[in-house]
Amino acid sequence: MSKKPNIVFFFTDDQRFNTINVLGNDEIITPNIDKLVKRGTTFTQAHIPSGTIGAICMPSRAMLHTGRTLFHIQGAGENIPEEHTTIGEALQQNGYFTWGAGKWHNGKQSFNRSFIDGNEIFFGGMSDHWNVPVFNYDPECKYDEILLMCPDPMFSNKTYKRNCDHVHSGYHSTDLISDAAIEFISKYKNDKPFFMYLSYLAPHDPRTMPKEFLEMYDSHKIKLPENFMENHPFDNGDLKIRDEMLAPFPRTPADTLRQIAEYYAMITHLDANIGRVLDALEEKGVLENTIIVLAGDNGLAVGQHGLFGKQNCYEHSIRVPLIFAGPGIPKNARSDALVYLFDIFPTLCDMIEIAIPPSIEGKSLVSAINDPNEKVRKSLYFAYTRCQRAIKSQHYKLIEYVVNRRPTHTQLFNLKNDPLELNNLAENSEFSDKIEELRREMFRLRDEWDDDKSRWGKKFWKAFQKGKAI
Numbered sequence: 001m002s003k004k005p006n007i008v009f010f011f012t013d014d015q016r017f018n019t020i021n022v023l024g025n026d027e028i029i030t031p032n033i034d035k036l037v038k039r040g041t042t043f044t045q046a047h048i049p050s051g052t053i054g055a056i057c058m059p060s061r062a063m064l065h066t067g068r069t070l071f072h073i074q075g076a077g078e079n080i081p082e083e084h085t086t087i088g089e090a091l092q093q094n095g096y097f098t099w100g101a102g103k104w105h106n107g108k109q110s111f112n113r114s115f116i117d118g119n120e121i122f123f124g125g126m127s128d129h130w131n132v133p134v135f136n137y138d139p140e141c142k143y144d145e146i147l148l149m150c151p152d153p154m155f156s157n158k159t160y161k162r163n164c165d166h167v168h169s170g171y172h173s174t175d176l177i178s179d180a181a182i183e184f185i186s187k188y189k190n191d192k193p194f195f196m197y198l199s200y201l202a203p204h205d206p207r208t209m210p211k212e213f214l215e216m217y218d219s220h221k222i223k224l225p226e227n228f229m230e231n232h233p234f235d236n237g238d239l240k241i242r243d244e245m246l247a248p249f250p251r252t253p254a255d256t257l258r259q260i261a262e263y264y265a266m267i268t269h270l271d272a273n274i275g276r277v278l279d280a281l282e283e284k285g286v287l288e289n290t291i292i293v294l295a296g297d298n299g300l301a302v303g304q305h306g307l308f309g310k311q312n313c314y315e316h317s318i319r320v321p322l323i324f325a326g327p328g329i330p331k332n333a334r335s336d337a338l339v340y341l342f343d344i345f346p347t348l349c350d351m352i353e354i355a356i357p358p359s360i361e362g363k364s365l366v367s368a369i370n371d372p373n374e375k376v377r378k379s380l381y382f383a384y385t386r387c388q389r390a391i392k393s394q395h396y397k398l399i400e401y402v403v404n405r406r407p408t409h410t411q412l413f414n415l416k417n418d419p420l421e422l423n424n425l426a427e428n429s430e431f432s433d434k435i436e437e438l439r440r441e442m443f444r445l446r447d448e449w450d451d452d453k454s455r456w457g458k459k460f461w462k463a464f465q466k467g468k469a470i
Helices: 031-039 057-066 087-092 108-114 173-187 242-246 253-284 341-351 366-370 429-448 455-464
Strands: 006-012 040-043 097-104 117-123 146-149 159-162 194-199 290-296 322-325 333-335 380-384 388-392 396-403 406-414
Touching: 006 253, 031 040, 031 253, 031 290, 031 322, 057 087, 057 341, 087 097, 087 108, 087 194, 087 341, 097 108, 097 173, 108 117, 117 173, 173 194, 173 253, 253 290, 290 341, 322 341, 333 366, 341 366, 380 429, 380 455, 388 429, 396 429, 396 455, 406 429, 406 455
Parallel strands: 006 194, 006 290, 040 333, 097 117, 097 194
Antiparallel strands: 040 322, 146 159, 290 322, 380 388, 388 396, 396 406
16 A cells, blocks of 8 residues: 655635735745645635634634534634544544644644644744744643743833743744754654644734845835725724724825735745745655645735725635645646635545544535536635624625624625625615525525524624614
């Protein structure tokens, strides 16, 4: 029996779907991700279902690692219960050596269940990229915090505990994680196939990167997004959350373009490091027998619709990159199937021909990889905390808003004709039947996902049933 393929998973933080040059963004520099696209199959309609808290990445990562839907993870994903099998656990049970590095946002115990070893592990949501508090792998799962001085000793002599056992001062998080991966690859001598999970902190803010990457971009030569707005046109329920405070109100073209340039520079630095890891796999002689997955945990607005964060159901915030490359995967292929990140787990199981754990709710994408006409789903469901619910079909999206315990707005977009979601059709009586059709589908998935029983869902749907907003 031939050795099963290795698996390398590149997971990025806050990278939206349209930040890859070869996929249509000629302003961004991503030569190594471009090569991955050409080597494999890209899902151009990959999504997260939004999230149950403002820190969207926490539930997103819990869904990814368990293959479960938004309201069937534990809480907001701060921990993963033992009855929810993780990707790493399933692979270990089938002969894989599992190794992880970088951001883990779902509990220390679940990290150790998932990985046999690892390095430069960050247990947290976000950090200064140049001073990341990280851990070495601890097989006993102690991960004791250390006492560090306050970073502002000129004004305070307070001390506080950091969630780490060491800090590499002046060492960028993207380089740190990539170097750990390259060292693992170069020293790996086990006969088992390996699963390597690289969870980057980039391009999440604070958007700081080596100077040479920022110098690749001139904000004056970047186009302002066509759906740029000075302010969001109405209260969406979370306009003053932390991510939205990263830019002044009203939004300005100059500041927005500056932030887009920094966002792109972070991704280009990330791309360079992905290239370094791929080179290490090639030098080791294992690249051809390695499945590569690249995905992002959520998108980011950066000025679109007057927003800067990801706490909404617009395309820029719920759509993410998703690329599979490796043995047996069609090259330079595209699929517009409607998929979620939590489909990755069962897909990998199918690819390496192991049983899909019974706790998984996602769908394997192998048939869609092999058949470009396979659509996987007819619709997708989205839910953001207490204030937004949405449904997306192949060509339409309906978003419903409940703010201050009452339904306030309905948006309907024809995504085929209006991909930037600028023309709200909800007030046009010609589309009343389409709205009712999409609402029926939304209610079906609401019940299937048990959103009506969730903490925020109960509040949303109770308010919504009192009156439908158009």
